Amino acid sequence: MLQYPLWRRIVVIGLVLLGLSAAIPNLFYPRVELHNDAAAAIEQFGSTPEREADLSAWPTWMPSSLVNLGLDLRGGAHLLAEVRVEDVYEHRLDALWPEVRDALRDERDAVGAIQRLDAPGGELRVRIENPAGMGQALAAVRELASPVVTLTGMGANDIEVAGQDDVITVQLSEAERVATDDRTIQQSLEIIRRRVDEVGTREPTIQRQGERRILIQVPGLGSADELKALIGTTAQLTFQPVVTRTTDPSTRPAPRQELLPSLDEEGVFYVLEQTPVVTGEELTNAQPSFDQNGRPAVSFQFNVTGARKFGAYTAANVGAPFAIVLDGEVISAPRINEPIPGGSGIITGNFTVEDSTNLAVLLRAGALPAEMTFLEERTIGPELGADSIEAGRIASLVAFAGVLIFMALAYGRFGLMANLALILNVGLVFGLLSAIGATLTLPGIAGIVLTIGMAVDANVLVFERIREEVRAGRGPARAIELGYEKALSAIIDANITTFITAVILFLMGSGPVKGFAVTLALGIITSVFTAIYITRLMIVFWFERRRPKTIEV
Structure with missing residues (x-):
């Protein structure tokens, strides 16, 4: 008799029901989206009859998380901006000038009169009347230096002071430039996120790319010009x-x-x-x-x-x-x-150090810290998104139908069980995507299509093992148990290597690559779960009811 404990059956069925319940709202996308928008508006601005009507479009006791549609599916605006961090260097040194002036005035007897000179961006130059007092002048200015604060603690000083003849040169240290670059980008991200969130757009993508660039994608926005105007406003x-x-x-x-x-x-x-x-x-x-x-x-x-x-x-x-x-x-x-x-x-x-860093960012979040140059801008119309959705739907259905037909013809009754598990697998993928608030893009759909093709691999390994055990003369129950036991290691090995690849793609890639990696990784998890547990549970239920003397796979 096949051994499948009652507690395991309850857990498997419970997880399937939980995953499918999370996926169900996506079948009623417009209604659930209307409900979610109304709930957010009521929480922020209060209740009105219109908002209450929209709120009733979907039962409040049902899950309401949706798979967010990315820019290529919903349409919207895309910008790639580069932040001119050099502007911040100039502002920092301009702000430092009054302190330098006051420090040198305290040494007036030694240095004489002082005068600020024109200097390249990122430098502060001061001429002193008495070059003989250069040592005292440098010491006074260097006392203005502060340690560079990072999440790992304090490091070098934030300014470097040098003197030649009668001219003192002050500039930011390399450590301070690196810290300033990071703070400037983080501050810009925070400002842009606040600006974009104010208009109520759904799931914008605002992320750092490289050292000085920021990617901004806002689904549902009319044009790239509208997004540029939105970012340009001041908090x-x-x-x-x-x-x-x-x-x-x-x-x-x-x-x-x-x-x-x-x-x-x-x-x-x-x-x-x-x-x-x-x-x-x-x-x-x-x-x-x-x-x-x-x-x-x-x-x-x-x-x-x-x-x-x-x-x-x-x-x-x-x-x-x-x-x-x-x-x-x-x-x-x-x-x-x-x-x-x-x-x-x-x-x-x-x-904490992180709290103080974040608060400093928020304090400066009233205006963009530096000018941004827009390197790339695109507007994607909703009709292009609709075409992408339709193309993805057709590709998914073709892949789905091909796999279902092959499994039914190749493995008969066992293939039909694998097909049912495959349908549940796709539902679980969407349930997980909804639960974690993931954004689905066209590459993400490609990941799902690939998952459909890969989902039956584990079942194929199991069924072929069961065939071998039946040919070796094993009884039906023993053949099924040995088939799962002997195929398990191959299933785990094959899927772990693919999962590692998906993780690397997620960590090293950006934008579309991340979307593909997320759906591929989630598809691997659900595929292994459905093959090892759900398909096996179906076979156990069938075996306990029919008690066959022989089986054909």
């Missing part, structure tokens, strides 16, 4: 006085006050003065650093106008909280411990 960053902190979202603020949610603290709201003290337009720099106790923090710096307003406010409000607001959300509300003159300060808290 609103403000520094506002805090009136009170509350967990009641129905709190009614007084006139000239507003109620805003906290970004990181769920269910927490702040009542703020509506008029900001300073805005992000007056912020010149924000970067991760460490406080006097060696704990991660964030340092920031305003321009002259912002520094004057910020210094006056902090001097008059020591001990009061001060909210940093980005796009209508409070990202931080530190307490003012002491007056902050000079336009620079530090935000401390219970931060």
